[in-house]
Amino acid sequence: MALPPRLCLLFILLLASVGLAAPAPAPPGKPLTVHFFDVGQGDAALVISPTGKTVLIDGGPPEAGPRLVERLRQLVHAPLDLVILTHPHLDHLGSMRDAIQAVGARRFMDPAFDHPSAAYRDLLEFVGQEVGQVMTASPNPKAPSTFLTIGLGEGVQLTLYWPRHPLEPFLKDTRSDANSNSIVARLSYGKTSFLFTGDAEPDTEQALLQRSLPLASTVLKVAHHGGRHSSTAPFLAAVKPQAAVISCGANNEYGHPNPEALERLAGVGARIFRTDLQGDIQATSDGTTVTFQTGRPAPPAKPAPPPERPAATAAPEAPRYISLKGSQVFHREDCATLKRAKTKERKIYTRRADALRERRAAEDCHP
Incomplete structure (x- = not known):
């Protein structure tokens, strides 16, 4: 089956540029909104820029289709400007076709990492027929030291950090090569920023750290649903997130989020939001601060168990x-x-x- 052609630049609709240009100051009263949808054990997030540009990052698992379509129809009133598939796993692509059919899409991006998944191949065939432009995160080959940066208007920029294939090889022989080559992107607006990590592995985090990138971000979309392998201590020390969003299913069979990952996030002072506990999570930036709304309040913290009473001991016998x-x-x-x-x-x-x-x-x- 022939795969659709992949282009490397966006046209003027998304104000595409190459490089790490400093974002313009955010104008007052024009918010940037990121909706982290509750799609169960998977990922799906919708970016709505101050000028109304829309980017869907991942599409959740197959069973999330009706829920995702409902939310997109509520929030999107024109074709999505860009759809990003961070990597070819079913919990990120399962409902993407439903989403595109529901509201349309002008452009599609994925890592172009070869994967034998039939669902992934079917999605690429559908995208090739229904979406006008298919692209990768690779920067301009004439400026290999730069990163592909997509302008979304009013100073909002989406910078693609990883992968950089074919200018740089994909990570191989990792715990999961598909995860390790997830698209990693940083969305910036004024003094605020969001870091999207897909299911990035420790190898991905190490590769990013070696490049001395501006990783510090107000909000971190936690990699791999809060699994224990990602969100390593050195990576979190570089990101310094004030808030961390974990997208995972309630009572999922993987035990996500892992207590060790939660402990590391708490260790850097991040306020943790979880779709399994709070439903949809909406983050809104005015360019200076980010505020959050959740579909339901977080459950109260479990009270600390009462201190254990020392075991009763028999009174010592009187000396003789x-x-x-x-x-x-x-x-x-x-x-x-x-x-x-x-x-x-x-x-x-x-x-x-x-x-x-x-x-x-x-x-x-x-x-």
């Missing part, structure tokens, strides 16, 4: 005092002298006062 037959002194019951004594006849006192009335305290054990 022993005097050997014919002796004028008494000893503690555990005195070594008693253990060495040959005579077995002894008198036992349960109270020291009683022993003192008849004997004196031995000097070896000071009872």
